[in-house]
Amino acid sequence: MNDQSKLASKMRPVINESGIEIKPLYTAEDVVASGGVDDSLPGNAPFTRGIHSLMYRHRPFTMRQYTGFANAADTNERFKYLIANGQTGLNVAFDLATQCGYDSDAPEAAGEVGRVGMAIDTLRDFEIAFDGIDLDAITVSLTINGAAASLIAMFLAMAEKRGYDLSKLRGTAQNDILKEFIGRGTWIYPVEPSVKLVADTIEYCAKVTPKYSPVSVCGYHIRESGASPAEEMGYAFAIAKAYTDMALARGLDIDEFAGRLSFNFNIFGNLFEQVAKFRAGRRRWSKIILDEYGARRPESGWMRMIAGGGGFGLTIEQPENNIMRGAYYALAAALGGAQTMALCCYDEAYTIPTPRAQRLSLRTMQMLTEEVGLADTVDPLGGSYYVETLTNQTEQKITEAMQWVDAQGGIVRAVSDGVIQARVSEYAYRRQRALETGELRKVGVNCYEDSDEEKPQVDLHGYDEAGARQQIENVRKVRAARSNEAVARALKALRADAEAGRNVMPALVDAVKVYATVGEMNGALVDVYGRFQEPTQLWRRAG
Known part of the structure; x- marks a missing residue:
């Protein structure tokens, strides 16, 4: 044992959230021992280094901030503000009543309309919300799940009414109801008919609007609810396989729809763990679709993703620190090869983002491509002993998470029985305890606190009672x-x-x-x- 190894053996082990022990030094031997380097080029299966050959050198990631207010007119105004400041896509937030399938004047919606997100009742609201927005130039992501089928229908009807060719229309709906049962709770129907509706949208869009992405499988909220980074991705792939199996049972060919499936993943936490997660995830998903399902088109095996938010990582304590956190999260997303980025704003730990906060997040993403050099070359961390080893180890952890789901009888059974919800909740409890004890260090929260710091002055987004009445x-x-x-x-x-x-x-x-x-x-x-x-x-x- 050399002097370095002796010193390292006396140190407390560092274990990342996915359960991988991190060594103080990595060499080529570690890469070989973990499975070796995937020497495929970007744009070639299994896409470890990126799904496009030139990645951001050809086209920077889409910048798509999450936005929605009490009514369609106010939301349209913010959409246009963001587009004027350089945003290249829209990510629509809906209010809780809409997400749960209630009209704005329903008794169940009382107190929710005008609070958080845009209310949608009829096609007329969509017509107002997207008035003056070129749907060929600005793609739209609908963050909706329980009521997704209805709102996808509205979006397509609105686009058709405005003269767009549905066969060429692009856009995305989240429409991942299984993760709602695990992580958020805006369900409406029981599990099996809910999944059936997702399959309905996949089948319909494959035939009517084949360039539209009817599902964005959302590991993001599973991670926010407590899962580790590897579990976030493994559970998301288990969900995506369930939707894929139902679409195949409808008689669809795998190449008719797999290329339009997309993913939404989180980006808070250790930068290198996030980068390895995305690299490993692309490789694992490619193997699932191309090898296990036998897709013939390489594009069917693309793990197209939005790297979003990082909301759980933000804090109300010393909120300006969230500006720096957001920059690091954006860096991780770019180094990890995201196609789209939706960065949480510094004030999002306690309020609906202000225009200034949204502009800061947008400028953060723009700096990565214009100043920092993230668009200059593909997969700049490729070849790192540490990153390549961690990528291999993370893929194994993702596979183990999927195997655990299979052992529970599959993802639909695990959700119906509440087993996976319990597992995620248990992890969330352990993480919260680690924060409280200081085992998991959080700057400004349990370390580097300011003893004389006053309670932060925050700009809260008030309840829009007038907007609700309107x-x-x-x-x-x-x-x-x-x-x-x-x-x-x-x-x-x-x-x-x-x-x-x-x-x-x-x-x-x-x-x-x-x-x-x-x-x-x-x-x-x-x-x-x-x-x-x-x-x-x-x-x-x-x-």
Whole structure:
């Protein structure tokens, strides 16, 4: 044992969140022992070094901040502000009532409209929200899950009404209901019909709007809820496989839809762990689609991703520190090869971002490409002994997370039984305890605190009561002006298709076009599918 090894043996081991012990020094021997270097070039399977041959040298990552306010008019104003400041995509935040399938004037929506996110009741709201925005130049991501089928129908109907060719229309819907059961809770229907609706959207979009991405599998919220980085990716892949299996059962060819699946991953935490996670994830997903499912088109095996947020990493204590955290998160996303970036704002730990905060996050991303050199070359950390070893080890951890899901009977069974929710919650508890004890160090929170620091002055986003009243008035005006007979016929057809087990997307599009509301369409589906009841025991099998 040399002097360095003797010294290292006396140190406390460093173990990253994915459970990998980090050595003080890496050499070529570590790379070989972990599986060797993947010497494929960027743009070639298994895409460890990136899904495009020139990556940002050809086109920088899309910058897509998460935005939505009480009503469509206010949201449209912020959209245009961000686009004027150089944003290249839109990421739409919806209010809780919309996410849960309620109209703005429903009793269940009281106090929620005007608080967080944009309220959507009918096609008219989409027409206002995207007025004056070129959907060919600015792609739109809809962050919606439980009510996703209805809102995808609205977006497509709005685009068609404005004259866009649906066969060429690009955009994304989150539409990942399984992660809602694990990590957020904006479900509506039981698990199986919820997954069936995701398959409906995949099938419909493959045939009608093949360049649109109807699902963005969202490890992001699983990570925010407590999972480790490797589990975040492993559980996301298990979810994506479930959706893939249902689409294949519909008779779709793997190459008809796999290339339009996308992913949403988190970026807070150790920079090198995040970079390795993305590199390993691209390789693992490529093997799943190209080797296991036998896709013929290399593009079907692309892990196209938005690296988003990092919200859990932000703090209300010393909030200006979040500006630096955000810069490091953006750096990790760029070094990891993200196609799109949605960076949390420094004030997002305690409020809806202000225009100034959103502009700062946007400028942070722009600096990476314009000043820091992240667009100059592909995979700049490739070949690092540390990063290559960590990539190999992380891929193994991702595989182990997927194997654990399989041992529970698959992701749908694990979600239905509440097993995976319990496992993620247990990890979140351990992480919180580590923060409280100081084992997990957080600058400004449990280390490097200012003893004389005053409570931070924060600019809170207030409840927009006037905006809520206006939204309720708007939906009532639409109901008064539309043909209620046509709406009744459309809702009857929607129920009939749901009862017969048919794809409900054509009926939803028809209902949207006659200005049926979100609450009416989702109410019709609840009549058939029922509502999800959360498992009351999060329980024994979670270990």
